[in-house]
Structures are given as C-alpha cells and as structure tokens.
Amino acid sequence: MRRIQVNVNGVTYEHEVEPRLLLVHYLREGLNLTGTMVGCNTSNCGACTVLLNGESVKSCTLFAVQADGHEITTVQGLQTNGDWHPMQTAFHENHALQCGYCTPGMILASVSYLKENPNPNEEDIREALEGNYCRCTGYENIVKAVQQAAGQTS
Amino acid sequence: MIPMAFDYEVAESVDHAIDLLGQHGEDSKLLAGGHSLIPIMRLRLAAPTVLIDLGRLEELRYVRDGGDHLAIGAMTRHRDLLFNDLVKEHCGIVGWTAGLLGDPSVQHRGTLGGTLSHGDSSGDMPSVITALEGELTIKGPQGERTVEAADFFQDYMMTDLGEQEVVTEIRVPKLAPGTGWSYKKFSRRSQDWATVGVAAVVERSNGSIGSARIALTSMGATPIRAAAVEQALSGASPDAVAEASQSADEGTNPSSDDAASAEFRRHLARVFTQRAVEEALGR
Structure with a gap:
C-alpha cells in the first residue's frame, strides 16, 4: 500500500492505495465520482478521460499512485459555483449526446484541446477527438458543440 | 484487466533510478509515460514485480x-x-x-524515451529516429554511453538497454534547409499500430537526390533501413523514385498477422516508400 494525496475537483484527498489501482477505479470506487466512465480499458475509447493538471489523460492507463501530488478534474468538477462550464452548456444546447456514456470524456478532451488551440476548425476538432469514441455515432452535434464553445471562449 | 500486484518506487533522480534497478533486479521495470507498459500489464503480458516511476523527473523533459x-x-x-x-x-x-x-490524451502521457525503450518494431518513433540516424544517451552504474539508433534496436521488443540502465537523452541531427522528410503510415483504423510505416529523410542536391535515408516500420523485428532503395537513390534524378522503391522490401522479414499477410506488407512497403520519398522531395 502507498499513501497518496491528490486534489480532485478542488478537494484534497489522502488515501492508502494499492500501486496497481488504476486512477479510474480510484475515482469511481474510492471517491464515488462516477461521472468518469470505464469504457474499453485499453486507452482507445476515451470514456475515462479526466484532466491531470489541466491536460486530458485516460484514467484507465494511469495508476492512482502516479497522480500523487497532482490535480485531477473530472466532469463533476467542471462547474463553477453551480454554473456549467461553457463546454457543458454547448453540449446541452447542441444535443451533443445520445446515450451519454462518452459525454464526460468528450467534454474533458474538448476542454483540454481548446486550451491548446482556441480557434480550431471542424477538421481540427474531429482530429482532436479521435481518441474519444461515441458508439451512438453522434459526432455531428459533438463537433458543433465544440465549435460553439470555442467561439465563446476565444 | 487488472495488472498483477507490484511494488512502486518513485525515482528522485536518474542515479536514484539506477540504484533502484540495482536493488530490485531483473523483475523491476522503469515506468515512463506508461502508454505501452500499462496496457500490456493490464493484459498480463508483462508482470514486473517493481515499477520504478520516472514520471517525476522533470529534468528529463526538454x-x-x-x-x-x-x-x-x-x-x-x-x-x-x-x-x-x-x-x-x-x-x-x-x-x-x-x-x-495515439491521440492527444495519449500524447500528453507517452514519452520519446519510453516508446524507444519499449522497442516495438511496429512503433513509429523507432523508425523515425533510425532514419534520422539519431543517437541515444544511456546512463548506468558505470556512467554514460552513447548508442546509435541502428544498434539500439536489437530484436522484437529487445533493445541494447542493460538491466540497470536508463535512456536519458535522444539526439537527432538538425536537418539542413534542402532536406525533406516524410513519415507515411498505413493502418486500417486511425489508432492502430502501423501495418507498415515508412520514414524518409531526403537530401536534395542541384535538382537531384543527394542522399536518402529510409527506415521501415513493421517489416521485421526492428526498424529496417531500405538499403537497396537508398543506394539506388543516391545521386539519382527524382524520376528514379518509382523504380527504386520497388526494392523497398529487400532484406526485410515481415510477419503475417490479423492486419496483413507478409506479402501485403511487402507490397505496402514498396508503395509507401515511393509516396514517402516523393512527399519528402516536395517538402
């Protein structure tokens, strides 16, 4: 076991964890933050995407011990004082979800990407989200939502 | 999909990592970005007893x-x-x-030293660094040494890295203004490993090709230089590319698997060598 301290969505947690515990399981089962999904388990699908120090990462391919001392943001930590993040609003307004399973990962990957490129075109967005699968195939509205959010934050 | 249990150590410096490798022996393994290692641990294709995490070594990030x-x-x-x-x-x-x-999230974690040390011949970077004739600096208990990329990759997922050694730096030449490059990769889905990849670095000289360095991905146990093509292109006219590329698979040893037969890989190597060299000449 190993003691870790992480800041998740603005709250500092300290836990003893087994080194092989994956970050996604720590978030879901340790902290009960079930907004982060388990999808493919192989770092392909992006359902488990969270922000590590502000950058998108796949929490199924990271051990919780690697996050020791770092800041994690999950979809449940994106809002500020009850107000949705512009990306959440954009997903809502564009109906950028069907079953919703990929949505947390899509939103976090998009938030991370707009920090790198605040003015993406449609192709940029599609490429930036290549590691996030929507098995409902609802990409059309997802891309529209990211375009709307980009327009608002740039 | 849960890895075997292991002990976890954080390396505070490169020397500390070397000490830890010495203490824990051959079943310990260095963890860099983890995007090759963690998936194979989850599949239980690898089961190191100790992971030594290099993730805190910001001094190796430059x-x-x-x-x-x-x-x-x-x-x-x-x-x-x-x-x-x-x-x-x-x-x-x-x-x-x-x-x-991979994708942006994978790129946020994966490292150059990690992907090279993993030594997968279907990885893209090993071929690129081989075509560039790059060098790796390796540190171990006896100090530092330098290895050329061509000597680093020894066999399928086998590198020259000793049990108690750490790759610390990769050196690649600055390309002169007249030098073009290309990396062409064929895969059936966007994030798949390269069925075949071709890295080309081509130096132009007075309207003809001065020299070409070409390395192939997934055409054998290591990245393989397309020596016959390089030879045919040395000093040749750009018109010679199509014909020269026909020998791209000479000296290769591709395998047959779910993604492609060996014969199809040979075909792809020829086609993508031509495309890569042509793109390099135009770049």
Whole structure:
C-alpha cells in the first residue's frame, strides 16, 4: 500500500492505495465520482478521460499512485459555483449526446484541446477527438458543440 | 484487466533510478509515460514485480539546441514534441510523427524515451529516429554511453538497454534547409499500430537526390533501413523514385498477422516508400 494525496475537483484527498489501482477505479470506487466512465480499458475509447493538471489523460492507463501530488478534474468538477462550464452548456444546447456514456470524456478532451488551440476548425476538432469514441455515432452535434464553445471562449 | 500486484518506487533522480534497478533486479521495470507498459500489464503480458516511476523527473523533459543537433530529454512527452518550436524548425519529422501517436490524451502521457525503450518494431518513433540516424544517451552504474539508433534496436521488443540502465537523452541531427522528410503510415483504423510505416529523410542536391535515408516500420523485428532503395537513390534524378522503391522490401522479414499477410506488407512497403520519398522531395 502507498499513501497518496491528490486534489480532485478542488478537494484534497489522502488515501492508502494499492500501486496497481488504476486512477479510474480510484475515482469511481474510492471517491464515488462516477461521472468518469470505464469504457474499453485499453486507452482507445476515451470514456475515462479526466484532466491531470489541466491536460486530458485516460484514467484507465494511469495508476492512482502516479497522480500523487497532482490535480485531477473530472466532469463533476467542471462547474463553477453551480454554473456549467461553457463546454457543458454547448453540449446541452447542441444535443451533443445520445446515450451519454462518452459525454464526460468528450467534454474533458474538448476542454483540454481548446486550451491548446482556441480557434480550431471542424477538421481540427474531429482530429482532436479521435481518441474519444461515441458508439451512438453522434459526432455531428459533438463537433458543433465544440465549435460553439470555442467561439465563446476565444 | 487488472495488472498483477507490484511494488512502486518513485525515482528522485536518474542515479536514484539506477540504484533502484540495482536493488530490485531483473523483475523491476522503469515506468515512463506508461502508454505501452500499462496496457500490456493490464493484459498480463508483462508482470514486473517493481515499477520504478520516472514520471517525476522533470529534468528529463526538454528540447535543447545542441548546435548541429537537437537534444531531447527522454521524458519529453509526445505532445511537447508536437508543439515544440525547435523541433518544428529543425527536425519536423519528429514533431509530426509525435502527433500521429495515439491521440492527444495519449500524447500528453507517452514519452520519446519510453516508446524507444519499449522497442516495438511496429512503433513509429523507432523508425523515425533510425532514419534520422539519431543517437541515444544511456546512463548506468558505470556512467554514460552513447548508442546509435541502428544498434539500439536489437530484436522484437529487445533493445541494447542493460538491466540497470536508463535512456536519458535522444539526439537527432538538425536537418539542413534542402532536406525533406516524410513519415507515411498505413493502418486500417486511425489508432492502430502501423501495418507498415515508412520514414524518409531526403537530401536534395542541384535538382537531384543527394542522399536518402529510409527506415521501415513493421517489416521485421526492428526498424529496417531500405538499403537497396537508398543506394539506388543516391545521386539519382527524382524520376528514379518509382523504380527504386520497388526494392523497398529487400532484406526485410515481415510477419503475417490479423492486419496483413507478409506479402501485403511487402507490397505496402514498396508503395509507401515511393509516396514517402516523393512527399519528402516536395517538402
């Protein structure tokens, strides 16, 4: 076991964890933050995407011990004082979800990407989200939502 | 999909990592970005008893101008390389290929030193660094040594790295202004490993080809230089590319698997060598 301290969505947690515990399981089962999904388990699908120090990462391919001392943001930590993040609003307004399973990962990957490129075109967005699968195939509205959010934050 | 249990150590410095490797022996393993290692641990294809995490070694995360070359710290993330101005200006093929690996979230974690040390011949970076005739700096208990990429990759997922050694730096030459490059990759889905990949670095000279360095991905147990093509193109006219590329699969030993038969890989190597050299000439 190993003691870790992480800041998740603005709250500092300290836990003893087994080194092989994956970050996604720590978030879901340790902290009960079930907004982060388990999808493919192989770092392909992006359902488990969270922000590590502000950058998108796949929490199924990271051990919780690697996050020791770092800041994690999950979809449940994106809002500020009850107000949705512009990306959440954009997903809502564009109906950028069907079953919703990929949505947390899509939103976090998009938030991370707009920090790198605040003015993406449609192709940029599609490429930036290549590691996030929507098995409902609802990409059309997802891309529209990211375009709307980009327009608002740039 | 849960890895075997292991002990976890954090390396505070490169020397500390070397000490830890010595203490824990052959079943310990270095953890860099983890995007090759963690998936195979989850599949239980690898079961190290101790992981030594290099993730805190920010001193290994850099790109420096070394005069005639760029020096890249082993823990530099793929996403860093994609956006790095020095890389863009002097060795664009490295940044461009970094941007092909996985997806942005994978690139935020994966490192250059990690992907090279993993030594997978279907990885893209080993071929790119081989075509560039790059060098790796390796540190061990006896100090530092330098290995050429061509000597580093020894067999399928086998490198020259000793049990108690750490890759600390990768050096790639700055490409002269008349030198073009390309990395062409065939895969059936966007994030698949390369069924075949071709890295080409082509030097132009008075309207003809001065020299070409070509390395192939997934055509054998290591990255393989397309020596016959390189020879045919040395001093040749750009019109010679199509014919020269026909010998791209000479001396290769591709395998047959779910993605392609060996024969199809040979075909792809010829076609993509031509495309890569042509793109390099136009770049």
